[in-house]
Amino acid sequence: MDSHEAMLAGFLAGDLDPDEARRWDEHLLECERCWRAVREDRACRQAAALLREPAPPGLADRVAFAVELAAAGADGPAARRVRLRAGSSRLARLSAGWRLLAGAGMLAGAVAATLIALLFAGGSGTGRMPAAVAAVARYALAVPSAGREPPPPQNGRSAPAEVGRAVTLTAGGQQIVVRTWLLDGTEVVVAVSGRPFPMPAGALGAAGPGMAWSARLGKLGLYCVNGGTSELVAAPVPAAELAALAARLPPA
């Protein structure tokens, strides 16, 4: 590195003391090479700044949700019940912020909190909800409202329209890809995993490859088909209607 480059490097790093800075300024008035180098350096910094993009809306909520799931899965039932009260208030804030249910945010929060209590505290004799199923159910309860008009019906039935983008969750050591669809005015959450979704206690049907089970969690219906790729569908419709609803969605 010659003396020009050494001074340039010091200037660009902000390492010049006042005397050095003064000598550098005087040098720049006479040295075309260094002046050009400074301009180029400044221009490249400005060009690189063009690459900045703000984080997409909803990413903070998604990250917070993922961390909350991880925290809920890390401890035993006693701690989980304690966190339930904190988590339900957080989820109530999320639900209110995302306008999940049309109506008062407080009502949405209360309903969400009640359903989360059923999920984690084993209310109504349902027993423990498997972590992966609980995560999908929680996501279905917290999914943002579509805020869009459904596509025009074809042959008397509306075509499914995807809402937002696929989201990857991890719960109970199981990686799950979740997508949300709007179908006949109903938001349907479809979760896909390379591992089977365990059947909750009290569900109808059978676990195992190629088998299907269904369950009810408050107003949320759950329908699962386990196989090479397992699919769990969650929507606020009777569980008996979920299989037909799932059949109208694009394949996973």
Added chain:
Amino acid sequence: MSAVGDDHRAFLDATLPYLDVVYQVARHAAGDGQEPEDLVQETYLRAYAAFGSFRGGSMRAWLAAICLNAARSQARRRRARPWEAVARPLPEGVSPARGAEGEAEPDVADVVIAGLDAQAVSRCLAQLPEPQRVCIVLMDVAGYTAREVAELLGCPRSTVLARVHRGRRRLAGLLAGAGVSYGQP
């Protein structure tokens, strides 16, 4: 409210303010087939798992280091290097500006901003060697200081500054070439 119920909230309170900066790193660290948002989520999950071992210093530098490691891990699983996977060829007809012997090279400062868009800058940046590209992304795109970059990369500050300086110089040539080609009527 129990201490257990507070730990993830304390983590999020401490780290979510840096989400935007982590996203800048993730956008350039994510390899082919890897969504930056997924990489950000993975970064925060890893950071949460390791939060107890954070010993102070720059939180945003710590998160950036986790993000880069997560990208490398995922790339290893995909058997591809993340930074090289980002590289794309320059558009046809664009080449680094090289003046003939004795001829002054085009002044990048005159051409680089006018007529160049983010996509062109990104393509030129992708042509840089990985060490220089990483440092420029961290300092000039994400806004880390040289000291923070040195901390998260585990190298001397002088090394970071040298990489940035050489990288910007090389980038200047690439941008000048792209600008001359784009700028021609």
